[in-house]
Amino acid sequence: MKKRILMCSLVAALAPAGMLLATSSTALAQTSPQSRTVTPAIEGFHVEKVPRLEQGAALHFHVYGTQNATVNVTIDGATRGVQMQETDPGRYSGSYVIGNHDRFQPGSPVTAEMRLGSQVATTVLRDGLVSGAGTQAQSQEPVRQLASKDAGVVSAAPGAAPPPPPRTTERPRVARYCTSCAVVEKIEIVREATGAARPLASDVQAAQRYRVTVRFDTTEATQAIEYDNHPGYRKGDRVRVNDGVLSLDKE
Secondary structure, X not given: OHHHHHHHHHHHHHHHHHHHHHHHHHHHHHHHHHHOOOOOOEEEEEEEOEOOOOOOXXXXXXXXXXXXXXXXXXXXXXOOOEEOEEEEOOEEEEEEEOOOOOOOOOOOOEEEEEEEOOEEEEEEOOOOXXXXXXXXXXHOOOOOXXXXXXXXXXXXXXXXXXXXXXXXXXXXXXOOOOOOEEEEEEEEEEEOOOOOEEEOOOOOOOOEEEEEEEEEXXXXXXXXXXXXXXXXXXXXXXXXXXXXXXXXXXX
């Protein structure tokens, strides 16, 4: 009888300790998953490309990975970074508007950083920032320009040798002051018998002389010079008069 009473007392004394142990085990089992360290992981990094990098253009970035993380994007040559917002679970979005102090190129490195507690994951954007970056790189080469005959502009292909300048038959006229310069105004045949002058004709007889009348550029005065034979000038020729002798003006 005494042994039974002793056993009941022992069980009653140990019961609270057992309940406390069970409660502690349950609490530990419930808190262990929450205290476990989660390593951030970036599963994707994307940018909505723009036709060209110019002031005011907006670059839209998207990062995919671990939820509830802090994500930032940096562009090499940019004046600031992009703090991404978690728009959906595990999806982060942010935009960068190009300013006049930014100095990055279509192929500049772009890095995404995902931070969760003390753990950090990073990745680099594989694509460029510009759609058709190869085409734009060619268009950035200097384009050679040549003045055409009609004052237009001819563009040479990038990297190609420029075409030769067009040839012109007329020499540029330079303003000058020439007191001996004149223009042949008319050529007449003068018969020796009568001394009368008449226009040049094809049926002229042998006894005749040629009278060349010129008009000076500076004074508008005229001068007549006679030759025994045809001098070879024509109306409109530019000539010079030196001591009563004509010569072609080649300047």
